[in-house]
Amino acid sequence: xxxxxxxxxxxxxxxxxxxxxxxxxxxxxxxxxxxxxxxxxxxxxxxxxxxxxxxxxxxxxxxxxxxxxxxxxxxxxxxxxxxxxxxxxxxxxxxxxxxxxxxxxxxxxxxxxxxxxxxxxxxxxxxxxxxxxxxxxxxxxxxxxxxxxxxxxxxxxxxxxxxxxxxxxxxxxxxxxxxxxxxxxxxxxxxxxxxxxxxxxxxxxxxxxxxxxxxxxxxxxxxxxxxxxxxxxxxxxxxxxxxxxxxxxxxxxxxxxxxxxxxxxxxxxxxxxxxxxxxxxxxxxxxxxxxxxxxxxxx
Amino acid sequence: xxxxxxxxxxxxxxxxxxxxxxxxxxxxxxxxxxxxxxxxxxxxxxxxxxxxxxxxxxxxxxxxxxxxxxxxxxxxxxxxxxxxxxxxxxxxxxxxxxxxxxxxxxxxxxxxxxxxxxxxxxxxxxxxxxxxxxxxxxxxxxxxxxxxxxxxxxxxxxxxxxxxxxxxxxxxxxxxxxxxxxxxxxxxxxxxxxxxxxxxxxxxxxxxxxxxxxxxxxxxxxxxxxxxxxxxxxxxxxxxxxxxxxxxxxxxxxxxxxxxxxxxxxxxxxxxxxxxxxxxxxx
Numbered sequence: 131x132x133x134x135x136x137x138x139x140x141x142x143x144x145x146x147x148x149x150x151x152x153x154x155x156x157x158x159x160x161x162x163x164x165x166x167x168x169x170x171x172x173x174x175x176x177x178x179x180x181x182x183x184x185x186x187x188x189x190x191x192x193x194x195x196x197x198x199x200x201x202x203x204x205x206x207x208x209x210x211x212x213x214x215x216x217x218x219x220x221x222x223x224x225x226x227x228x229x230x231x232x233x234x235x236x237x238x239x240x241x242x243x244x245x246x247x248x249x250x251x252x253x254x255x256x257x258x259x260x261x262x263x264x265x266x267x268x269x270x271x272x273x274x275x276x277x278x279x280x281x282x283x284x285x286x287x288x289x290x291x292x293x294x295x296x297x298x299x300x301x302x303x304x305x306x307x308x309x310x311x312x313x314x315x316x317x318x319x320x321x322x323x324x325x326x327x328x329x330x331x332x333x334x335x336x337x338x339x340x341x342x343x344x345x346x347x348x349x350x351x352x353x354x355x356x357x358x359x360x361x362x363x364x365x366x367x368x369x370x371x372x373x374x375x376x377x378x379x380x381x382x383x384x385x386x387x388x389x390x391x392x393x394x395x396x397x398x399x400x401x402x403x404x405x406x407x408x409x410x411x412x413x414x415x416x417x418x419x420x421x422x423x424x425x426x427x428x429x
Numbered sequence: 430x431x432x433x434x435x436x437x438x439x440x441x442x443x444x445x446x447x448x449x450x451x452x453x454x455x456x457x458x459x460x461x462x463x464x465x466x467x468x469x470x471x472x473x474x475x476x477x478x479x480x481x482x483x484x485x486x487x488x489x490x491x492x493x494x495x496x497x498x499x500x501x502x503x504x505x506x507x508x509x510x511x512x513x514x515x516x517x518x519x520x521x522x523x524x525x526x527x528x529x530x531x532x533x534x535x536x537x538x539x540x541x542x543x544x545x546x547x548x549x550x551x552x553x554x555x556x557x558x559x560x561x562x563x564x565x566x567x568x569x570x571x572x573x574x575x576x577x578x579x580x581x582x583x584x585x586x587x588x589x590x591x592x593x594x595x596x597x598x599x600x601x602x603x604x605x606x607x608x609x610x611x612x613x614x615x616x617x618x619x620x621x622x623x624x625x626x627x628x629x630x631x632x633x634x635x636x637x638x639x640x641x642x643x644x645x646x647x648x649x650x651x652x653x654x655x656x657x658x659x660x661x662x663x664x665x666x667x668x669x670x671x672x673x674x675x676x677x678x679x680x681x682x683x684x685x686x687x688x689x690x691x692x693x694x695x696x697x698x699x700x701x702x703x704x705x706x707x708x709x710x711x712x
Contacts, residue, residue: 243520313557320515321570321620322547331573336560 177408180401188398195402200368200384204395209403211370212384215284216353216410218371219380222288223295223352228345230292231299235341238300239307240329259297266293267361275362282363285374290358295348302344306337339425343418350414354407356382381407466491466628466658467512472526474507474516474683481507482683485526489628489675494650494659496669496691499679500706505662508679509630512660513549514542530628547574549628550621555637556613558605558620563588563597566605566616570624583623590656591619592649611642618649622657629653631661635668647672666707670695678703 184190188204198208234255242248270290274280310333318328334341359365364383371378379387381403388400467489474482482504489495497505507516514535516522527534535545547570558566567584571577584601588594593615597608605616614634621629631650635643650672653659663669669676670691677688680702687694687703698704 311557313553313555314559316515316518316553317557317559317617317620318569319518319543320513320546320551320553321573322543322550322624323570323573324543327573331569332559 174408177401177404180398181405184398184402188395190399190402192402195399195406199370200379200387202368204391204393204399207368207388207396207399209381209384209399209406211368212379212381212403213406214370215364215378216380216382218284218374219288219291219359219378220349220353222285222374223291224345224349226288226292227296227299227348231296231345232303232341234296234300235303235307236329236334239304240325240333255297255300259301262357263294263355264357264361266290267358269293270358271361271363280375282367282377283375284364284371284378287359287362287364287378287380288374290362291352291355294355294358295352298348298351299345302348303337303341306340306344307333309340310336339421343422346414346418346421350411350418353380353414354382354411356386359383360386381410464491465489466531467660468529469508469511470527470529472508472511472524472528474504474511474525475523476519477521480683482511485683485685487677487685487688489658489660491658492654492656493674494654494661494672495675495677496673497660497662497677497679498664498666498669500681501664503679503681504683505677505679506632507683509551509632509660509662512628512630513546513551515546515551517542547624548626549630550624550626551630552614552617552621552632552634554633556610556617558608558613558616560604560606562602563605563608563616564601567619567623569620574624576624587619587623590622590653591615592645592652593619609642611638611645614638614642614646615649618646618653622653626657628658628660631659633662633664636664643668666695678706680706 185192195208195210196213197210198206199211200209201207238248238252242251267290270286270293274286274289275282280286314332314336315328318332323331359380360383364377364379365387367377367379369377385400385403385407388396388403391397465488469485469487469489472482472485473480485508497509499505510516511524511528512530512535516524524536528536530545530548533540535542550570559569561569564584567587568580571580571583576583585594585598588597593612596612597616605613608616614637618629618634634650635646638646647668650659650661654674661669661673673691675688676691676694678686678694678698680686687698687700689699694703695707698707
């Protein structure tokens, strides 16, 4: 373009078409990256609309929504039981998945020799991360609910979710451990520390923000999972669970149940439930991002 | 680590008394000033198939500064890392021959490398403070060794010994990573001397630092040699000439070509190859 002006020096090369291609490509990839954003915005808009209609036309009271359990009569139904159930699910999932996942990551990163067996283990973990969530639900159904005969209780759902998120926790913890520089490990060994002292006192504290970030993101994924809970049988329960052995219905299954009802009132209850679920999800992601930003400058 | 702790008083590496009881240990050493503390006997080191060091024999005198110089890849850092068995961390590394620490071969089966490293500390090329506070960095070795009594005093002494106390005494609980490069390296030296080792190995401790910080480290090394045996690897021949009592010249191929008093190495080297290296004809 500007090449036409200085004929003698630069005029012999015309990059006009190349520059146009650059701009075309830029436009394409920008559109591609905006696609997701626009879709998310549309989704949020739709949910917000349902939420608004639910509050105004169906007179859904937020106070009642948070203080009353589910009910077969829409005007008496609330979300408390489902919220409590999901919080308890997360708690037990976190306990089950975190320690086993972190232990596995520490073993694989710090101890495991580079042998064929180790590589087989890591390949298996990658495969586990790709297993559809409903399969984990099926496993918990076969092993716990029907196998041991526990029935559709909360801990069975936690086991299914823990199996689901464990590979994610392992992989993100491995990455966090790998990010701790070897020079720091050597500093510890040279001070006369044993391997476990080095891991416990230096490596784990340095890697902990990354590990926690990965764990929170994994739990945020688990809290929205519906299929494994459906498989375990967490449906048609309206009461609030009081312990891990109670029957339950988590937030996603409660929303699923409501959305399947013919009554418009239930549909809008589901809309309000989705807003609550999304808020909790976004909060968890926000905490994860905050943790990552706060600590990423250190080490 | 308990196995070597239990191995009896005849084993100088395993015995804890000499380090816990600082005063008697120091007076012992003061009377035998130029005794050999570390002696290598025919050390060969292999990385897989490659031989990194060939038949190294040398006697490192106690409470002096011994410098090891030589071109890149000559094996001087490898040898340094053999003295506190840091090479154990490398799977493919194999060490033949003997390295004696106060007469005990540190590669014997009954020597625990963890206990050995509590006697022989190390400072690395890149400052590597832990992502902890300054205080916790220095206290780290004491803490893991269970020597928690008088912690504040020991931390202060170590920081003073590393000529860092005045700069950090008001911010002991801020992160060690917030210090400058030279301060970080002195923090690492404080961390190493806090546990009162007998030997301090330094692997090019000033090569990542600016000239002023380098001068501070060099002054510090001369100070340290009053209480500790210092073995330092350096690229910098002037540095070796300035601070060391003994100098070992390693040349390409992993040979120890000459080892003598620093003055004699620099003024009257016996070997033509060493003279060529020192006068800058190669390397």
